[in-house]
Amino acid sequence: MDSKLENLCNTLEVLAGQHSSEPDAESTIKTAAKALHFIQHIGRMKDFWEFARIFDTEEAWPKPQHSFTCREAALAWLRAQWAVPHETVLGVAGTLYNVTRMPDGEWVFIRFPTIEELESEE
Template identity: 60%
Template sequence: MSSKLEDLLSSLEAVAGQHSSDPEAVTTLETAALALHFIRRIGRMNDFWEYVKAVNAEEAWPKPLRSFATEDEARAWLRTQPTLPYETVLEIAGALHTVTRMRDGEWVLIRSPTIEELKAMEESEE
């Protein structure tokens, strides 16, 4: 198994361990790991890594629905939204954030790493 794949699977396992009290989260992470094993088994890992490179290209990244100067401004606006399109992206202080809603109705902002940060992580792995 390639080092990148091993690292990715180890990360999924670690995150699953952090969410062991949430069976749905663990099932989701286990399914992601299973999908990676399937991709490897059918001999398509190289295609997968090429896809990852394409998706991580700046032009492939989603464009933000709205931009805000601060996270507080974004959260205030989110509280007025009954729904948002799936995988909505907001720009907050120049950084992209994916928006999702928890079961309790609370909006969650997940910061996306920049292209530069992703490249730095790749370089540090090599």
């Protein structure tokens, strides 16, 4: 086990002990430790540390599958697709949207808040 992971797991173990009288909190902390061990088990610790490094930055923000100058162009492209992956992200006029198809076949654009908007809510 690498030292960063070992330090993190040791800290989680201490936290779990501090919350031993709170079964839900203790279980949550132990589950977080198991998740880290799983990430190591599947050989993705390097990816995890990179993700942790960029987590609160714009670098981690979703990247659009396609970008369009206007909503109408995005809709035309969507309507021409047989299927799009779940949680597809499109850029429209510089703004990111998650798009999803409603049961009636129409497309809904859900705007991602900017990092600045999210930070101002804290």
